Amino acid sequence: xxxxxxxxxxxxRDFGPAQMAKRMYLLDIIRQTFRKYGFLPLETPAMENLxxxxxxxxxxxxxxxxxxxxxxxxxxxxxxxxxxxxxxxLLPKIAEKGLRYDLTVPFARYVVMxxxxxxxxxxxxxxxxxxxxxxxxxGRYREFLQCDADVIGxxxxxCEAEIIMMLNEIFARLGLEGYxxxxxxxxxxxxxxxxxxxxxxxxxxxxxxxxxxxxxxxNVYQELTTKGFSPEALTRLSPVLAVSGTNExxxxxxxxxxxxxxxxxxxxxxxxELLGLVKGMEGNLATVNFDPSxxxxxxxxxxxxxxxxxxxxxxxxxxxxxxxxxxxxIFGLPxxxxxxxxxxxxxxxxxxxxRALFPEQVSGSTSAMVVNFGDENLAFALAAIARLRKAGISxxxxxxxxxxxxxxxxxxxxxxxxxxIAGAEEVGANKVTIKNMLTGxxxxxxxxxxxATVNAMLEKN
Amino acid sequence: xxxxxxxxxxxxRDFGPAQMAKRMYLLDIIRQTFRKYGFLPLETPAMENLxxxxxxxxxxxxxxxxxxxxxxxxxxxxxxxxxxxxxxxLLPKIAEKGLRYDLTVPFARYVVMxxxxxxxxxxxxxxxxxxxxxxxxxGRYREFLQCDADVIGxxxxxCEAEIIMMLNEIFARLGLEGYxxxxxxxxxxxxxxxxxxxxxxxxxxxxxxxxxxxxxxxNVYQELTTKGFSPEALTRLSPVLAVSGTNExxxxxxxxxxxxxxxxxxxxxxxxELLGLVKGMEGNLATVNFDPSxxxxxxxxxxxxxxxxxxxxxxxxxxxxxxxxxxxxIFGLPxxxxxxxxxxxxxxxxxxxxRALFPEQVSGSTSAMVVNFGDENLAFALAAIARLRKAGISxxxxxxxxxxxxxxxxxxxxxxxxxxIAGAEEVGANKVTIKNMLTGxxxxxxxxxxxATVNAMLEKN
Numbered sequence: 001x002x003x004x005x006x007x008x009x010x011x012x013r014d015f016g017p018a019q020m021a022k023r024m025y026l027l028d029i030i031r032q033t034f035r036k037y038g039f040l041p042l043e044t045p046a047m048e049n050l051x052x053x054x055x056x057x058x059x060x061x062x063x064x065x066x067x068x069x070x071x072x073x074x075x076x077x078x079x080x081x082x083x084x085x086x087x088x089x090l091l092p093k094i095a096e097k098g099l100r101y102d103l104t105v106p107f108a109r110y111v112v113m114x115x116x117x118x119x120x121x122x123x124x125x126x127x128x129x130x131x132x133x134x135x136x137x138x139g140r141y142r143e144f145l146q147c148d149a150d151v152i153g154x155x156x157x158x159c160e161a162e163i164i165m166m167l168n169e170i171f172a173r174l175g176l177e178g179y180x181x182x183x184x185x186x187x188x189x190x191x192x193x194x195x196x197x198x199x200x201x202x203x204x205x206x207x208x209x210x211x212x213x214x215x216x217x218x219n220v221y222q223e224l225t226t227k228g229f230s231p232e233a234l235t236r237l238s239p240v241l242a243v244s245g246t247n248e249x250x251x252x253x254x255x256x257x258x259x260x261x262x263x264x265x266x267x268x269x270x271x272x273e274l275l276g277l278v279k280g281m282e283g284n285l286a287t288v289n290f291d292p293s294x295x296x297x298x299x300x301x302x303x304x305x306x307x308x309x310x311x312x313x314x315x316x317x318x319x320x321x322x323x324x325x326x327x328x329x330i331f332g333l334p335x336x337x338x339x340x341x342x343x344x345x346x347x348x349x350x351x352x353x354x355r356a357l358f359p360e361q362v363s364g365s366t367s368a369m370v371v372n373f374g375d376e377n378l379a380f381a382l383a384a385i386a387r388l389r390k391a392g393i394s395x396x397x398x399x400x401x402x403x404x405x406x407x408x409x410x411x412x413x414x415x416x417x418x419x420x421i422a423g424a425e426e427v428g429a430n431k432v433t434i435k436n437m438l439t440g441x442x443x444x445x446x447x448x449x450x451x452a453t454v455n456a457m458l459e460k461n
Numbered sequence: 462x463x464x465x466x467x468x469x470x471x472x473x474r475d476f477g478p479a480q481m482a483k484r485m486y487l488l489d490i491i492r493q494t495f496r497k498y499g500f501l502p503l504e505t506p507a508m509e510n511l512x513x514x515x516x517x518x519x520x521x522x523x524x525x526x527x528x529x530x531x532x533x534x535x536x537x538x539x540x541x542x543x544x545x546x547x548x549x550x551l552l553p554k555i556a557e558k559g560l561r562y563d564l565t566v567p568f569a570r571y572v573v574m575x576x577x578x579x580x581x582x583x584x585x586x587x588x589x590x591x592x593x594x595x596x597x598x599x600g601r602y603r604e605f606l607q608c609d610a611d612v613i614g615x616x617x618x619x620c621e622a623e624i625i626m627m628l629n630e631i632f633a634r635l636g637l638e639g640y641x642x643x644x645x646x647x648x649x650x651x652x653x654x655x656x657x658x659x660x661x662x663x664x665x666x667x668x669x670x671x672x673x674x675x676x677x678x679x680n681v682y683q684e685l686t687t688k689g690f691s692p693e694a695l696t697r698l699s700p701v702l703a704v705s706g707t708n709e710x711x712x713x714x715x716x717x718x719x720x721x722x723x724x725x726x727x728x729x730x731x732x733x734e735l736l737g738l739v740k741g742m743e744g745n746l747a748t749v750n751f752d753p754s755x756x757x758x759x760x761x762x763x764x765x766x767x768x769x770x771x772x773x774x775x776x777x778x779x780x781x782x783x784x785x786x787x788x789x790x791i792f793g794l795p796x797x798x799x800x801x802x803x804x805x806x807x808x809x810x811x812x813x814x815x816r817a818l819f820p821e822q823v824s825g826s827t828s829a830m831v832v833n834f835g836d837e838n839l840a841f842a843l844a845a846i847a848r849l850r851k852a853g854i855s856x857x858x859x860x861x862x863x864x865x866x867x868x869x870x871x872x873x874x875x876x877x878x879x880x881x882i883a884g885a886e887e888v889g890a891n892k893v894t895i896k897n898m899l900t901g902x903x904x905x906x907x908x909x910x911x912x913a914t915v916n917a918m919l920e921k922n
Contacts, residue, residue, distance in 0.1 A: 012506035041476075143508065277839075364496075372619075399619045
């Protein structure tokens, strides 16, 4: 293995200092806003037992789980002739754990295992990586960060209202404009399915119309036809998908259409009520768009569903979520309703980068570097760096007595805005020179004024 | 899989809100201090190719790596009859990736892969989990956080001085007292090995005397005897291990003993120089203890080594590290010297918990809860929660119109200090009642004074 050129697994990423600074800026804002809305932090292990993960994400999801070989002699549980096993039948003998695929199933596991200690309703947020053995492609990674907030243990629509308020606040603080929070209700879609003469087919219906933006109405209709929706059903669907106007106008129009479909009306009424709650919270309703064609693929949603999209269509949804009736039933704890959202950090990052929304100061660079002249002024330099740090100024002493040019290049490449120069001459006069790396300007001051001057220059920069 | 009681892999942990708040407090202080000293953040993927990980941690380490099954049909690369394979020979056919075992090897990989973009010296910190298939026991987990800071690309002893300053600052900010930063030098140990008549045996020597605290001098001597160290060698070793007094006194005594062993003298001189640099940085030398028996197990250390220990012996070392000559040679990039430390977050957390060093406010709880009375005062409650959040006060509206007692219990269990009560009566009079959950006291004020009063009460609490 020696001297081999190292590689990184495909679909994974390193985050160097410049990216990290921006990611931390982004995540700090999200984390602070989550907390402001009363959500509390949770972290779960990267590894979960496969008994917890398997069967929760459909067959395709099971394929995309990263499985971890049992430690030690992982073949010890293989009985009989291994030749009789194929990959699928051998798996449970050699792997008991996998990497988490999302944050929802681990959250459900946590809730069930800690149900006696948790005070419900429980508002948690969780920001951790997840892993999927997907084919890597542009914008799709095998390890990526998920960023979830959920309220569990209540059916109150106030939770949805809070989520909308919270999303508006997050995006406002990030400086992100030109987005919409599309909302719909699974109950409306259930009613719609019945209205189309296909009761209880809302999952097929949702899977199909979820693709409306991507593949267009013609292809969606083709898919629905294949699934047994009649031409009459599609004729009835068209005006629903085409409904337009303000949220009020759309709700009014659809309420008239669905007057004979109670489930759909319940869904529409909840949308109406939610909009009223957001208004009462002095929320920005301009961003909220009732979209009766919004479906969201996941089958466990049962109430209001969300999706946040950029209006310029530059990128897919940057956030999605919705209400579920029963998150923990799969683990033997029934009747645990809740609602939650998941923010797409990578996409939000890309939009912010494309629009130059990261503040300049977020470079995360160190504020000042003290030039190293070696022994001739070491004591002075050591004292200077100690004073800078005591004043809370992030700073470093260049570790070697290198040529001035090399040291300045280092400061420049690392975006360090101020360089402190105190050679023999300055030290003799108890002075110090500060070089502004942005302007190139130099100023020589009394050593005693170092901190005040550096602070003033940093503020100006 | 339905309705099965979920479990968590052994040796892993969930961190609920209360623990998370404390961990984030601890990590924020460490992160801020790292940055103040000019270290920049880096993150690498959880998965690394096994070609990168294998052979870097010794045979035992290779055993403790968590290996990830290749995705898809993982048996497709197995040729011939699987029965002819044992666990070891089958492994490379079915697993190409593993979970990172530490942060040092991924850092070395990152440096090699990005050598043309990095400006050296490169100061990076990295705070991420690592995974080891160790037998779980008290205080030892299969997933745990490592917290490393390294400077790479320089041999300057200033880096060691900065690390000592930085450690002192971290522990001061955490309120942690009664610790020592033990230092020694591998060069001294190399010289010592020669002095004992066993040149180039410093690794065996280090492995043995590293256990001095744990197994006592007699057992260490037995181990050294087994490894071929003569009785005369052990007689020469005894006064070295027994040397006492101040750092200056120990250095003086040993300098006399090792006057004929140049490598040992170099080591002692570097210790002396380092103490001088820390002094020049106005550092707290009281915590620094030159310990000629400090060895640190890892074989790649070549210069100054560190260990931070609690003086009361309540727990093993809470930080370790040292200088290495060649971090990246294993990946084909020679001559990359550096120095670094790794903080033991779990142990530091335990010490802080035992000594009640986490500030009360770190509970991470939400500041205020608005009681939900349902429709009768919904508009008022919605406006109140909007005002609280606009003022930056973390707050929540209880989502359901539950009994007052249930709502107050929720606030109480979640350590929410203030509860805002605005029933029909208060709303009618445009007033609001604030209940201090710590004292039980209630006060009714004009609704317009809500924010000012809440802020004042939060400050007092």
